[in-house]
Amino acid sequence: MSARPASGNDTAAALRATAHRLDAEDPLRPVRERFTLPEDVVYLDGNSLGALPKAVPDRLARVVAHEWGALGIRSWTESGWWEAPERVGELIAPLVGAGPGQVVVGDSTSVNLFKALVAAVRLAGEGRDEVLVDSSSFPTDGYIAEAAVRLTGHRLVPVLPAEVPGRLGPRTAAVLLNHVDYRTGRLHDLPGLTAAVHEAGAYAVWDLCHSAGALPVGLDAHGVDLAVGCTYKYLNGGPGSPAFLYVRAAHQAAFDSPLPGWNSHAEPFGMRPSYTRAEGATAGRVGTPDILSLLALEAALGVWEGVDLAAVRAKSLALTDFFLECVDRYVPAGSLESVTPAAHEERGSQLALRTPRAAALMPRLIARGVVGDFRPPDILRFGFTPLYVGFADAERAARVLAEELGAGD
Numbered sequence: 001m002s003a004r005p006a007s008g009n010d011t012a013a014a015l016r017a018t019a020h021r022l023d024a025e026d027p028l029r030p031v032r033e034r035f036t037l038p039e040d041v042v043y044l045d046g047n048s049l050g051a052l053p054k055a056v057p058d059r060l061a062r063v064v065a066h067e068w069g070a071l072g073i074r075s076w077t078e079s080g081w082w083e084a085p086e087r088v089g090e091l092i093a094p095l096v097g098a099g100p101g102q103v104v105v106g107d108s109t110s111v112n113l114f115k116a117l118v119a120a121v122r123l124a125g126e127g128r129d130e131v132l133v134d135s136s137s138f139p140t141d142g143y144i145a146e147a148a149v150r151l152t153g154h155r156l157v158p159v160l161p162a163e164v165p166g167r168l169g170p171r172t173a174a175v176l177l178n179h180v181d182y183r184t185g186r187l188h189d190l191p192g193l194t195a196a197v198h199e200a201g202a203y204a205v206w207d208l209c210h211s212a213g214a215l216p217v218g219l220d221a222h223g224v225d226l227a228v229g230c231t232y233k234y235l236n237g238g239p240g241s242p243a244f245l246y247v248r249a250a251h252q253a254a255f256d257s258p259l260p261g262w263n264s265h266a267e268p269f270g271m272r273p274s275y276t277r278a279e280g281a282t283a284g285r286v287g288t289p290d291i292l293s294l295l296a297l298e299a300a301l302g303v304w305e306g307v308d309l310a311a312v313r314a315k316s317l318a319l320t321d322f323f324l325e326c327v328d329r330y331v332p333a334g335s336l337e338s339v340t341p342a343a344h345e346e347r348g349s350q351l352a353l354r355t356p357r358a359a360a361l362m363p364r365l366i367a368r369g370v371v372g373d374f375r376p377p378d379i380l381r382f383g384f385t386p387l388y389v390g391f392a393d394a395e396r397a398a399r400v401l402a403e404e405l406g407a408g409d
């Protein structure tokens with residue numbers, strides 16, 4: 001980075017004063033009170049595991065003691081367990097720009113990637129034999145895509161998102177893309193790439209793991225065909241909370257799941273020997289939902305009440321700008337390189353700083369209460385969740401980072 005040398009106490013005092021003012025002016029500041037945050041810790045890992053919303057422990061305790069303990073099997077109907085995948089889907093829908101009836105919650109992101117990709121190539125039909133997959137993606141996307149095409153008989157073409165328009169053609173059936181790159185934090189052009197995929201007559205599948213809850217997505221507005229995302233990052237659902245699957249309403253009649261379990265049957269308790277698909281988003285279900293995690297997620301989604309996603313995006317950009325400014329002021333020139341694009345329209349809600357010392361540095365930052373993560377071979381990752389991270393947190397993280405960099409190995 002183009003760092004200026006740290007100029008001592010004056011710099012720190014000025015940056016702290018700015019942080020204090022920005023926190024005082026922050027319209028999302030009160031939302032932080034909806035979370036239990038670890039004491040004296042700057043938590044910059046919400047892009048891996050979101051913090052704990054305060055409403056979750058009591059809700060879970062009641063589900064266990066009353067719904068499971070006292071009501072038992074009756075809770076599938078009396079406590080609304082059976083409909084929970086669709087009900088929780090309706091809570092996520094507005095956060096990703098989806099109208100009602102298109103989002104269902106259940107299974108992991110990996111499993112939903114498989115369903116979505118196979119369903120997309122089936123929608124494309126005969127005569128199209130290629131699937132493009134984002135080669136910079138989180139590894140599971142590539143593994144799943146490879147396994148999916150082995151079953152469907154398509155040819156997998158790994159490409160960088162920027163190369164997609166040049167690689168599309170009459171043979172393309174579907175394209176699997178990441179909205180925000182998990183390593184670099186680069187935000188890809190979802191509207192533009194989706195339009196290009198459609199122009200080629202193909203189907204666009206988006207992985208929203210690093211954008212759902214971090215920025216407006218606009219699934220309906222941009223014509224996305226299918227999308228998946230996890231709920232344990234910016235949606236704060238807890239470790240292993242179930243993922244979501246979006247199937248555009250226009251495609252639901254032809255949606256052909258490769259995993260048609262009994263939960264997506266039109267009449268699940270009819271126990272029929274043959275399968276008849278349920279209507280709507282329910283067709284994306286497979287087997288018995290993970291009720292404890294699903295209901296923890298439902299309680300966690302309460303933190304979004306009254307929260308405007310445009311304010312979340314504005315704060316995310318302000319926080320990441322401010323963190324970069326602090327790093328620039330505190331850290332000696334040449335010791336870190338930001339691999340996250342500077343342009344706002346290309347930035348998600350995390351920053352990735354490159355240094356050959358990254359692997360050794362991150363444990364030291366964590367020991368000093370600044371929790372980010374390390375991604376091989378040389379990336380320090382800092383996630384900024386606008387619902388609970390403040391500007392004073394950003395200043396402290398940058399200052400501790402500079403101190404640890406200065407301390408040598």
Ligand SMILES: Cc1ncc(COP(=O)(O)O)c(C=O)c1O
Nearest residue numbers: 108109110138140182207209230
């Ligand atoms: C982009 C992306 N896709 C998928 C996953 C993981 O999927 P799963 O929920 O199946 O572990 C992650 C992170 O774990 C991710 O960052």
Ligand SMILES: Nc1c(O)cccc1C(=O)C[C@H](N)C(=O)O
Nearest residue numbers: 047048049138182183209240375
């Ligand atoms: N899903 C995770 C897990 O089960 C354990 C630890 C981390 C994760 C993550 O989410 C990693 C994350 N997708 C990443 O961007 O690196």
